[in-house]
Amino acid sequence: MSRTVRGGRPLVYLDSGATSQKPTVVLDAERDFYATHNAAVHRGAHQLAEEATEAFEAARATVAAFIGADSESVVFTKNGTEAINLVAYALSNAGADGALDGADPEAASRLRLGPGDEIVVTVMEHHANLVPWQELARRTGATLRWLDITDDGQLVPPETAIGHRTRVLAVTQVSNVLATHHDLTPYVQAARSHGALVVVDACQSVPHLPVDVQQLAGGGVDFLAFTGHKVLGPSGIGVLYGRPELLAAMPPFLTGGSMIEVVRMEGSTYAPPPQRFEAGVPVAAQAVGLAAACDYLTAVGMDRVAAHDQVLMRHALGTLASRGWVRVLGPAEPEPRVGAVAFTVDGVHPHDVGQVLDDQGVAVRTGHHCAWPLHRRLGVTASTRVSFGVYTTTEEVDAFVAALDTVPAVFGLAV
CATH class of the missing domain: 3.40.640.10 (Type I PLP-dependent aspartate aminotransferase-like (Major domain))
Incomplete structure (x- = not known):
């Protein structure tokens, strides 16, 4: 995607679970x-x-x-x-x-x-x-x-x-x-x-x-x-x-x-x-x-789409697993998962996490994602969610994680 945002930063669109981008x-x-x-x-x-x-x-x-x-x-x-x-x-x-x-x-x-x-x-x-x-x-x-x-x-x-x-x-x-x-x-x-x-x-x-x-x-x-x-x-x-x-x-x-x-x-x-x-x-x-x-x-082939999603899921979960200040919601393994990773950051509201990511050109979803009872069941007020499309790349996942790694310093977290 050639679009730039926030002072010329390349857009990393990880909000496909809310709405997908459209092929020509x-x-x-x-x-x-x-x-x-x-x-x-x-x-x-x-x-x-x-x-x-x-x-x-x-x-x-x-x-x-x-x-x-x-x-x-x-x-x-x-x-x-x-x-x-x-x-x-x-x-x-x-x-x-x-x-x-x-x-x-x-x-x-x-x-x-x-x-x-x-x-x-x-x-x-x-x-x-x-x-x-x-x-x-x-x-x-x-x-x-x-x-x-x-x-x-x-x-x-x-x-x-x-x-x-x-x-x-x-x-x-x-x-x-x-x-x-x-x-x-x-x-x-x-x-x-x-x-x-x-x-x-x-x-x-x-x-x-x-x-x-x-x-x-x-x-x-x-x-x-x-x-x-x-x-x-x-x-x-x-x-x-x-x-x-x-x-x-x-x-x-x-x-x-x-x-x-x-x-x-x-x-x-x-x-x-x-x-x-x-x-x-x-x-x-x-x-x-x-x-x-x-x-x-x-x-493209829906089997290939599903396989691509698993590559992204495995990469995202594997990368986030080494960050103890991040709590991933849902299964820890990639196989039962499709399309998205929602998470919380210890001591930081999801909206603030989303703002830090947005400042670096990474578009994600924050809030209760129209699933308020589920968040109550999980004991959290809200979460930050990255979600994938057929066009998402592992490099974009890496860009998201790099932006996420700035959150502890911004909010003074001990990690």
Whole structure:
């Protein structure tokens, strides 16, 4: 990256977990759509509208293939947060009179929640995969329960929270703080044995690992969400995968144009998925850009991306291990980790650590990273996080560590 910051220092960008930088092919794809095909998707009968619609649906097919899904099971949203909220609100709306009329009875039965039912999350969830479920519990009278973690950042066994009352399991595949890559198989199998829905937050896994929704956790999951801006794609677009039979039964989240079938003054009927969940003018240019990002990563090879991430993780953890004044959060070994290293410095607030790094051109994230309960569980107020992208180099990790080594002198720490 040629960008310089802070008095001409070369930028060392280690905040990809918050948002990724974009390859030129992604920028070009989005610009080309606006320059040559810009029209309202699914609306006009003229050639430009046809081209826009074709580009949009081709993008959907590309993104779906990237995660092993079929096009009709992929819904475009604003971001990963909206994708998770879509599911939570649809489950809330499912309890309304007539909301599931005509739906497959078996699918419909899985969508209804009420008092006595339980929603299970984990203590390490990003707020985007916690607060929507808190609100769903409040609206339906269901009870929210959560799986704890061990001191090294692994999930406790599923039977500690998942039981016969569980109706929803919402879990991250990779923690955005601890970077723990969970084997979700026992948790998904436990939830499935009780007929519960499984919702996976894949925002931190899809940029780094091969993800196949049909094979994940030994047989696939019901819903999976990720966001474009973390996976080399544009801002303003997210993805929700849902099992087709569940999407077909779910009532809509947002209503209006594009998602309807027949509209009369007395009432309306809704289009089949995925259009049912894409009210208004779709995010066509962003979808085209995201498809270009998926093509880019496919060309690189997700196995190679994952291997590169492990090289960076091993290098970062090995270097930090010799600094006794640094506490790394999460597993000490690189193998269970993906994409990020969060840490604290003895006696120095993470915001101050981040300022020292920023003064030397190193961009990192500081704070609770939208995972406040997890930080409380770890006994820290906040942390500093470095996170990697496919473009990150070991030399940039070295530059970060060199900048970090100035922190003790700046704050008078005895090391």
